[in-house]
Amino acid sequence: MSKVLNEIDYKNIFKYFEEISEIPRGSGNMQAISDYLVSFAKEHNLEYIQDEFLNVIMIKEATSGYENAPAVIIQGHMDMVCEKDSSSNHDFEKEGLELVIDGDYIRANGTTLGGDDGVAVAYALAILSDDTLKHPRLEVVITTDEETGMDGAIGLDTSPLKAKYMLNIDSEDEGVILCSSAGGLNGTVTLPLQYEDVTDGNQALKITVKGLKGGHSGAEIHKNRTNASIMLGRILMKLGKTKEFALSDIFGGTKHNAITREAVATIVVASNLVDDVKSEIETISSEIIDELTTSEPDAKVEVVACNDKAAKAFTKDCKDKIIYMLVTAPYGVLVMSSDIEGLVESSVNMGILRIVNDAVEFNYSVRSSLNSYKHFVSDKLELLAKSIGANYLMDSEYPAWEYKKESKFRELLADVFKKQYNREPEVTAIHAGLECGIISEKMEDIDIVSIGPDMADIHTPKERLCISSTKRVYDYVVAVLEAIK
Structure with a gap:
């Protein structure tokens, strides 16, 4: 190389x-x-x-x-x-x-x-x-x-x-001395899937949400960035109010600690309704994209017909539960710090949505400076999981890095910084782990x-x-x- x-x-x-x-x-x-x-x-x-x-x-x-x-x-x-x-x-x-x-x-x-x-x-x-x-x-x-x-x-x-x-x-900001960070955990909701056969005379459509900024689910969760999987769930929820469709596949994101940039769902509709459904998705998507003009200027939603015919799809009950989880689970900044202006205290991000072994997994990254609130968010996810008959697993927990009022090392770094940069450093905390x-x-x-x-x-x-x-x-x-x- x-x-x-x-x-x-x-x-x-x-x-x-x-x-x-x-x-x-x-x-x-x-x-x-x-x-x-x-x-x-x-x-x-x-x-x-x-x-x-x-x-x-x-x-x-x-x-x-x-x-x-x-x-x-x-x-x-x-x-x-x-x-x-x-x-x-x-x-x-x-x-x-x-x-x-x-x-x-x-x-x-x-x-x-x-x-x-x-x-x-x-x-x-x-x-x-x-x-x-x-x-x-x-x-x-x-x-x-x-x-x-x-x-x-x-x-x-x-x-x-x-x-x-x-x-x-x-850390990612020159001139900033960090002295505290959030703790976190991963929470995974696993919903077993049931299938039904797809009859003849149907067409599969692939819906892709793309062009979103994404980013670090801790350091950039406060920047009002849209999660593609949640946006996709919103589209499916609204579509279901006026159009009949089955859901045969869905996925979004590959990392629990990254805000999802792209998400894809495959739906199945009656062949004679393809144009109507595509038009409805475009209308729904346009409304959402108009909301995101400033925060997500490159957001796009694409709908294309699939060449391969879907042989089976999730049952309506499974489809409804997936959409319910996508649109009701907490996301983004939950609480701002009362002690440090501008610091996120608690947040949650759904980083991975995928089908594994005939089950759909929703993987969440929960962060908080407060151990008690971190577990409250985890308990809320568990409660949501139980409400749709899904399982919940909490793992990969790590502690917050607590602020020390007295720190000789912090003082030394500040003194050296002033000599090199001829200004004061910013001493603060970060929401990332x-x-x-x-x-x-x-x-x-x-x-x-x-x-x-x-x-x-x-x-x-x-x-x-x-x-x-x-x-x-x-x-x-x-x-x-x-x-x-």
């Missing part, structure tokens, strides 16, 4: 970013990227641990004069969210990313970039490979499967770690902050990483390490 980033490389950051971008590293596909990190550690004579979860810890001892300084963890995750345009044939299991330099940004051709959290890995490797830097003992902790439930962090053994400070590099909460529970006295360079549209194929910001934040991290005495 050609080295696209050579021309912009800075202190080896983009060299390492490109190397990890050549390795397929979607969540659940961690072996190759984990082994790459081990090879790096061996090449640079670093002490390392690769555990059963494929987490990798790399340790570099303090430089001269820093032997008595508090050790610091540099932490991020090696997996990425794999999303692509509908026109892309990219195979995330086998192929590296096709990187593109676009002005002051790096993006990938038709896919997510993996700047979340490849930039943390690139920073860590650049720092570990540079023997000219001054720093205390460094404990680089790169975890696995953060994007699908933080399994790596949950399984991480922190007993080999001596650090008093931890710098998490998994971070591994900081899990690690802070394992290491009771650890003092943690989270930072990162500017990124946009993460968890979507429009994801991009700002080149100039990446350089500045790297220099900032190096200055922070040098200031720890």
Whole structure:
């Protein structure tokens, strides 16, 4: 693979970013990227641990004069969210990313970039490979499967770690120091399906909702972005008021932590009513799209006749229950924080809608700064599931990262920031989940902050990483390490 980033490389950051971008590293596909990190550690004579979860810890001892300084963890995750345009044939299991330099940004051709959290890995490797830097003992902790439930962090053994400070590099806004994040859980509603035969004289129609922005279901849930699966449910609900149809297939979204950009349903109607049904769908869709002119300017709904005849469809009872779940389950921002202006306190996103083993699954990502409210939302989903005869499973729960009123590390980062940028940083919290909460529970006295360079549209194929910001934040991290005495 050609080295696209050579021309912009800075202190080896983009060299390492490109190397990890050549390795397929979607969540659940961690072996190759984990082994790459081990090879790096061996090449640079670093002490390392690769555990059963494929987490990798790399340790570099303090430089001269820093032997008595508090050790610091540099932490991020090696997996990425794999999303692509509908026109892309990219195979995330086998192929590296096709990187593109676009002005002051790096993006990938038709896919997510993996700047979340490849930039943390690139920073860590650049720092570990540079023997000219001054720093205390460094404990680089790169975890696995953060994007699908933080399994790596949950399984991480922190007993080999001596650090008093931890710098998490998994944020997307330069100049912002994060000191708290939401906890979360996944909730899956599973509705068993029953089928009925489709008689002759019918036509299958495929309805596709597309062109929505999508985005991170935590960091961008407050941006009034429409969930394609829920929009599709709304169309089907309204259509059912005036037209008879059967539902034979439905799906939308592939990641629980991404706002769904596209959703598809296949319906079956009487052949002599095809034009009437298509016209009705277009009318319903136009009304909804008019509502979204500002928030979702590229929203589209397509209706096409299917060449293949549907042999069976869901029973009317199943169809009604699916639509009911789509339009009545909670979605989006539920509660705003009373303590921090502009911060989402609790939210829920339905990220995956799919048919599996003759059942339809609705997968929800629930986030909240309050453990009690997080479980209230989960209980509400369970209640809805029971009301339609579906099953409910809660899993992948992770804790909130609670705010510390006293933080020497936060004060140090603010002081270094003011010297480098000649202004005050913004110190705040984030609604997205971070591994900081899990690690802070394992290491009771650890003092943690989270930072990162500017990124946009993460968890979507429009994801991009700002080149100039990446350089500045790297220099900032190096200055922070040098200031720890």
